[in-house]
Amino acid sequence: MPEIRNMTLNFGPQHPAAHGVLRLVLEMDGEVIERADPHIGLLHRGTEKLAESKPFNQSIGYMDRLDYVSMMCNEHAYVMAIERLLGVTPPVRAQYIRVMFDEITRVLNHLMWLGAHGLDIGAMTVFLYCFREREDLMDCYEAVSGTRMHATYYRPGGVYRDLPDRMPQYLTSKWRTEKEAGRLNEGRQGSMLDFIENFADRFPACVDEYETLLTDNRIWKQRTVDIGIVTPERALALGFTGPMLRGSGVEWDLRKKQPYEVYADLDFDIPVGVNGDCYDRYLVRVEEMRQSARLLKQCAQWLRQNPGPVILDDHKLTPPTRGEMKGDMESLIHHFKLFTEGYCVPAGEVYAAVEHPKGEFGIYLVSDGANKPYRLKARAPGFAHLSAMNEMVQGHMLADVVAVIGTMDVVFGEIDR
Amino acid sequence: MTELLHQQLALYMPEMAATIAIMLLKIVVILLPLMGCVAYLTLLERKVIGYMQVRLGPNRVTFFGIPFLGGFGQPIADAFKLLMKEIIIPDGANKFLFLLAPIVALAPALAAWAVVPFGSEMVLTNINAGLLYILALTSLGVYGIIIAGWASNSKYAFLGAMRSAAQIVSYEIAMGFALVGVLVAAGSLNLGDIVQAQRGNLLTWFWIPLFPLFLIYFISGVAETNRAPFDVSEGESEIVAGFHVEYAGMGFALFFLAEYANMILISGLTSVMFFGGWMSPLPESMTHVPVIGTLLGDGIHWFVFKIFLFLFLFLWFRATFPRYRYDQIMRLGWKVFLPITIVWIVVVATLVVLKVPPWFATPTLAGAGA
Numbered sequence: 001m002p003e004i005r006n007m008t009l010n011f012g013p014q015h016p017a018a019h020g021v022l023r024l025v026l027e028m029d030g031e032v033i034e035r036a037d038p039h040i041g042l043l044h045r046g047t048e049k050l051a052e053s054k055p056f057n058q059s060i061g062y063m064d065r066l067d068y069v070s071m072m073c074n075e076h077a078y079v080m081a082i083e084r085l086l087g088v089t090p091p092v093r094a095q096y097i098r099v100m101f102d103e104i105t106r107v108l109n110h111l112m113w114l115g116a117h118g119l120d121i122g123a124m125t126v127f128l129y130c131f132r133e134r135e136d137l138m139d140c141y142e143a144v145s146g147t148r149m150h151a152t153y154y155r156p157g158g159v160y161r162d163l164p165d166r167m168p169q170y171l172t173s174k175w176r177t178e179k180e181a182g183r184l185n186e187g188r189q190g191s192m193l194d195f196i197e198n199f200a201d202r203f204p205a206c207v208d209e210y211e212t213l214l215t216d217n218r219i220w221k222q223r224t225v226d227i228g229i230v231t232p233e234r235a236l237a238l239g240f241t242g243p244m245l246r247g248s249g250v251e252w253d254l255r256k257k258q259p260y261e262v263y264a265d266l267d268f269d270i271p272v273g274v275n276g277d278c279y280d281r282y283l284v285r286v287e288e289m290r291q292s293a294r295l296l297k298q299c300a301q302w303l304r305q306n307p308g309p310v311i312l313d314d315h316k317l318t319p320p321t322r323g324e325m326k327g328d329m330e331s332l333i334h335h336f337k338l339f340t341e342g343y344c345v346p347a348g349e350v351y352a353a354v355e356h357p358k359g360e361f362g363i364y365l366v367s368d369g370a371n372k373p374y375r376l377k378a379r380a381p382g383f384a385h386l387s388a389m390n391e392m393v394q395g396h397m398l399a400d401v402v403a404v405i406g407t408m409d410v411v412f413g414e415i416d417r
Numbered sequence: 418m419t420e421l422l423h424q425q426l427a428l429y430m431p432e433m434a435a436t437i438a439i440m441l442l443k444i445v446v447i448l449l450p451l452m453g454c455v456a457y458l459t460l461l462e463r464k465v466i467g468y469m470q471v472r473l474g475p476n477r478v479t480f481f482g483i484p485f486l487g488g489f490g491q492p493i494a495d496a497f498k499l500l501m502k503e504i505i506i507p508d509g510a511n512k513f514l515f516l517l518a519p520i521v522a523l524a525p526a527l528a529a530w531a532v533v534p535f536g537s538e539m540v541l542t543n544i545n546a547g548l549l550y551i552l553a554l555t556s557l558g559v560y561g562i563i564i565a566g567w568a569s570n571s572k573y574a575f576l577g578a579m580r581s582a583a584q585i586v587s588y589e590i591a592m593g594f595a596l597v598g599v600l601v602a603a604g605s606l607n608l609g610d611i612v613q614a615q616r617g618n619l620l621t622w623f624w625i626p627l628f629p630l631f632l633i634y635f636i637s638g639v640a641e642t643n644r645a646p647f648d649v650s651e652g653e654s655e656i657v658a659g660f661h662v663e664y665a666g667m668g669f670a671l672f673f674l675a676e677y678a679n680m681i682l683i684s685g686l687t688s689v690m691f692f693g694g695w696m697s698p699l700p701e702s703m704t705h706v707p708v709i710g711t712l713l714g715d716g717i718h719w720f721v722f723k724i725f726l727f728l729f730l731f732l733w734f735r736a737t738f739p740r741y742r743y744d745q746i747m748r749l750g751w752k753v754f755l756p757i758t759i760v761w762i763v764v765v766a767t768l769v770v771l772k773v774p775p776w777f778a779t780p781t782l783a784g785a786g787a
Contacts, residue, residue: 009572017654031576031743120654122645122740128470219646219739398576399655399742 006034009398013042017120017402020412024389024401031397036390040383043416051376055342056082056156059376063363064150066378067414070109071141072101073356074414075154077378080260081352081363082156085345088317093308094158095261100196100299101144101153102261102354103292107203108137109357109409110289114210117282117406121223126213133206136187136199143167143192157318158311163192163303193300200296207289214282224278228392228404231276238391239384242359243288244408247273247281254355268295278407285409288357317343342371351379358382358409380414419443443541447530455677456492462732464488469736502666507570510663514568519664519671522561525554526678533685534609535717536695547608548596551686555641558679559585562643562650562660565672569663577659580743581650584640587750592637594758598630598765599623599690602776612694619698621775624691626768629761631691633754635727638683640746642676644731646738647746654740684727688720695720 009026012018021042027035047066051059063078064071076098083090090098111130118126138148143164145151153160167188170181187198214220230240235248245252253270255263271287273280311318319338320331347369353362359381366375385408392404419439426435460475467474480489506512532547534540544550559581566578600606602623603614615622624631640647651659661672688694697715706713741749769777 007572009576016657031579118739122648122654123738125466125470125736128472132471213737214739217739219741219745222745223739223742397742397744399649399652399740402654 011401017405019116019405019410021416022386022405022410022412024405026398026401028398031399033393033396033398033401036393036401038386038389040386040412040416043412045417047417048376048378051373053372055371056345056373057338057342059373060154061150061152064152065413066380066417067109067356067358067361067382067411068149069112069411070105070357071149071151072098072105072153073109073354073361074378075152076102077352077354077356077361077363079154079156080354081350081365082345084350084352085348085365085367086156086317086343087346088157088312088314090158090312091309092262093162093303093306094310096299096303096306097159097163097310098154099261099263099266100296100303101140101159103295103299104137104140104196106292106357107289107296108134110285110292111137113285113357113406113409114282117403117409118214120402120406121220123213123217123220126210129206129210129213133199133203136195139168140192140196140199155311155318157314158309160311162310165191167192167195193304196296197300200293200300203293204290207286207293211286215286221279223399223403224282224407226275227278227396227400228407229275229277230388230392234391235276238388240359240388241381241384242356243281243284244359244381244385246271247284247407248276249273249280254353254360258353260354266295266298278403281407344369344371345373353379356381358411358414359385361414378414378417380417382408382410382412382415386410386415447541448527451527451530451678451681452674454681455674456496458677458681458728459495459673460488460492461728462735463491465729465732466736469733496670499666499670504666504668505663507663509570511568511570514564515663516668518561518565518568519668519675520561521564522558522675523671523678525557526675526682529554529682530685532608533682533689534612534694535720537609537613537715539695539717540609543607543609545605545607548600548606548611551608552593552596555679555682556585556589558641558675561672561675565664566650566660569660571663573656573658573662574660576656577650577652577662580652580656581643581660583743584647584649584746584750587747588637588640588754591633591750591754591758592641594755594762595627595630595634595637596690598627598758598762601762601765601769602627604769608689608694612689612696615693615696615776617696617775618700622691622693622696622698623776626765626773626776627691627761629757630765631687633758634690635683635687635730637750637754638687639731639734640750642679642683642731644676644680645735646740648740649743649746652740680728680731681724684724684731685720687727688723692723693719694723 006027006029009028011024011026013021013023015022018024023039023042025037025039026033027037045065047062050062060075060078063074066074111134115127115130118124141151142148145153145160169188170176170184172178172181188195230238230244230248232248232250235245235250240248241252249272251270251272254260255268256270268291271284271291273284315331315334315338320328320334324331325335345367347367349364349366351362351364353360360379361381362379364377364379365373368374389404389408393401396404423435423439426438430438464474474488475491476487478488478490478494480486506515529551531541532544532550562581563578566574566581569575599611603611605611605614643650651661656662661669664672695715695717697713697719699713712718772778
């Protein structure tokens with residue numbers, strides 16, 4: 001009788017559920033997974049090494065490209081690390097703007113995750129519903145920074161510029177009549193803060209809409225309940241952070257446990273799961289979106305009442321205005337020095353972490369006193385989560401592997417760096 | 418009408434040839450509109466799901482440049498593209514089986530239409546074992562999938578084939594039992610007679626006494642056509658495209674045609690067996706309404722209307738549900754559907770014996786014989 005051997009399946013790197021370039025080598029007994037071996041490195045771009053050869057400010061753009069669905073949160077950790085080394089604190093208004101955009105980013109990321117997770121499990125309508133709301137948040141990115149994704153908006157000492165007074169408008173075209181454009185522009189008549197507040201008001205109803213499709217759906221529950229269970233102890237031991245850890249019932253959120261910026265002044269709750277399965281992690285993330293909407297509203301209200309500077313006035317660190325530069329010799333020198341040489345950061349090392357939508361995203365920075373980092377190390381939450389792949393899918397079926405990949409919310413930009 | 422044509426043809430050719438010519442003509446008359454429906458069902462699907470997903474669906478390829486028919490050229494463009502594409506046969510594939518599989522998948526989906534009655538006299542072959550013929554042919558389609566998965570020499574395709582085989586053993590039995598219920602209720606295996614047994618109006622159709630069987634038959638039908646939420650053998654996000662992952666061009670298009678032809682077939686059979694086929698849902702007296710009276714009476718248009726109603730359900734399911742895991746489908750088939758059908762067959766048999774009006778009061782064909 002011939003020997004029965006396990007089948008090895010190469011899942012990815014080109015696979016619709018691979019979330020980019022995950023290569024998963026699966027050893028399967030029929031459809032049951034015996035061993036899952038994630039291979040990484042297909043999106044390695046050497047971000048950490050590149051940062052060593054550039055003035056500090058010029059690497060902010062690289063941070064956007066780490067986790068490319070939660071761009072500003074990556075920037076946040078990086079500029080926070082620099083600020084801590086420099087010993088500067090940005091103006092309060094800048095801190096509120098950062099918190100607001102961190103939360104916008106969280107919603108952006110969770111919408112992307114929800115859509116992709118739904119699509120992995122076969123519910124394709126959620127994906128398009130999510131992208132409808134995502135579009136509005138992308139517009140906010142565009143309004144402040146000029147780009148929809150890689151914003152480069154945060155700077156050491158604050159943010160690049162204040163919030164705009166008006167939102168971009170839809171124009172009429174061959175495919176969009178005046179009436180349609182008018183309908184699309186309805187919420188965009190006021191300032192950006194009006195737009196965000198309006199979004200925060202209507203967003204919970206949108207979340208309800210996603211939930212009607214999934215939360216009580218029997219098929220969705222059959223596919224996610226008791227799949228990929230991680231006990232709280234194992235979750236801590238595996239280095240889980242963010243919703244992956246909270247889904248297992250560990251109440252840990254950097255926004256509460258070591259508040260940075262103005263999170264301590266804001267009112268929000270931290271949802272935690274009970275069983276640590278895919279369904280609980282789904283519920284945790286959905287609730288986080290609702291909490292983010294609450295935070296957005298609070299930030300928008302505060303920002304409307306408190307105008308002020310959004311970046312430090314120290315021109316050794318931040319560029320002077322265009323007007324000053326044209327008329328003032330010293331400002332011109334500052335501008336020139338800043339954009340060619342940058343600024344020097346005192347020698348030392350620092351670790352700054354933010355509660356990124358996926359977990360704890362940290363930047364470990366070593367400076368030798370030069371104008372560029374001596375060493376930069378990014379702590380990507382997805383890396384730790386992906387490492388648990390084998391443990392989470394063992395004994396499950398092939399269809400559950402995609403559910404687990406979906407629930408991990410992996411993005412290869414940050415894992416491969 | 419066919420007899421008249423037959424006489425005319427017999428003047429020019431031998432008797433046998435005339436019969437064959439008439440037969441071929443009938444087949445063409447059934448298949449051409451069917452293929453047209455399949456092509457435009459893909460457009461309907463993309464449009465309906467598009468609107469459900471707050472987007473527009475295809476709207477650029479116009480039909481002979483008529484502006485308000487945006488998107489109507491899409492199926493033709495798609496078919497043309499697929500025809501022009503190279504058929505790639507992967508290394509290590511069993512060439513014969515690889516090419517045979519799409520044909521095996523498509524042929525039963527078309528052949529089953531031979532016994533489907535479109536009207537009281539409109540049927541290609543009026544055979545008495547129609548229901549058995551349908552059961553046999555609809556089960557054959559899955560062999561196309563299994564052969565395709567095996568012959569492709571690809572692990573993904575192989576997994577798709579395995580899932581398909583596992584799936585079919587679980588719902589086919591429940592589906593068969595659901596049809597037994599119809600057989601008991603109608604007392605005949607002839608599809609035309611099954612429709613006649615439901616004569617009356619909306620309330621005398623079999624969907625009321627056989628309601629659980631109707632649900633189970635339709636859900637099994639969705640599973641048999643490999644449509645969401647039972648599209649595990651295709652499993653876009655798990656096994657990429659499953660059994661047809663290695664197919665390109667026309668080979669792929671044939672699987673596609675088979676899937677959509679099967680959808681129409683299942684919708685047609687559901688309306689024949691549970692919703693009175695070509696019968697009008699309105700009472701007989703409505704046919705006396707002037708001008709539109711004939712439209713309100715029985716006719717093929719009601720059959721088409723019912724088919725579209727069920728097709729819409731297929732599309733609706735696809736836009737709404739996540740995908741089952743294949744062991745969950747098996748559990749559903751064995752532990753839920755099978756017991757329900759067996760219990761309900763007993764219930765139906767009791768109803769028939771007790772001659773419960775309005776469905777079983779008049780003696781059925783079998784009842785008349787007994």
